[in-house]
Amino acid sequence: xxxxxxxxxxxxxxxxxxxxxxxxxxxxxxxxxxxxxxxxxxxxxxxxxxxxxxxxxxxxxxxxxxxxxxxxxxxxxxxxxxxxxxxxxxxxxxxxxxxxxxxxxxxxxxxxxxxxxxxxxxxxxxxxxxxxxxxxxxxxxx
Ligand SMILES: [Zn+2]
Ligand SMILES: [Zn+2]
Numbered sequence: 001x002x003x004x005x006x007x008x009x010x011x012x013x014x015x016x017x018x019x020x021x022x023x024x025x026x027x028x029x030x031x032x033x034x035x036x037x038x039x040x041x042x043x044x045x046x047x048x049x050x051x052x053x054x055x056x057x058x059x060x061x062x063x064x065x066x067x068x069x070x071x072x073x074x075x076x077x078x079x080x081x082x083x084x085x086x087x088x089x090x091x092x093x094x095x096x097x098x099x100x101x102x103x104x105x106x107x108x109x110x111x112x113x114x115x116x117x118x119x120x121x122x123x124x125x126x127x128x129x130x131x132x133x134x135x136x137x138x139x140x141x142x
Contacts, residue, residue: 008035008088012070015087019068026053030061031070031084039074039081039094039103074133076103086129093131097138104138 005013012031013023021027033048034040040048046058053061062082065071069087073080076096081103083089091113095104112132120127136142 011088015068015070021064021068026057027061027064029053030058030065034065034071034082034084035088038105039083041079041081045082072131074103074131076133076135094133095138096133096135097141098135099137099141102138106134 009023009028009031012028016023016027029049029052030045033045037044037048042059042062045062046055049058062071066073069085071082072085074083074094077098090108092108093106093112095106096102097104116130116132117127
């Protein structure tokens, strides 16, 4: 198992260990599915993890990952999708299509990021993280 550990898995293992948890096979499966796909719904995640891990365990694992800052929720209207936190994947934003429900990652935009930072600094606010989700209609649906 050590031989196949990616840097992300090593980081996952360290994060779990620091908080008194171990890297079990189910936790590793859920993490692999999170890292292999863009933002996904809980239903998609459950389907992708497959039968090896039962539904209740996946919910518990996601709750743990959220509590430890490994995964985060992406609010889309009154629903949400799940993805890895900025510690595990490069910081990015999304477009979400209101019609087909697909989520598209936005390319990195330094001007946007600098704008958010300068807005915060102007208000004497110390920014730590942010989410910016844009909803509308995708090229196929508009
Ligand atoms: Zn669409
Ligand atoms: Zn940003």
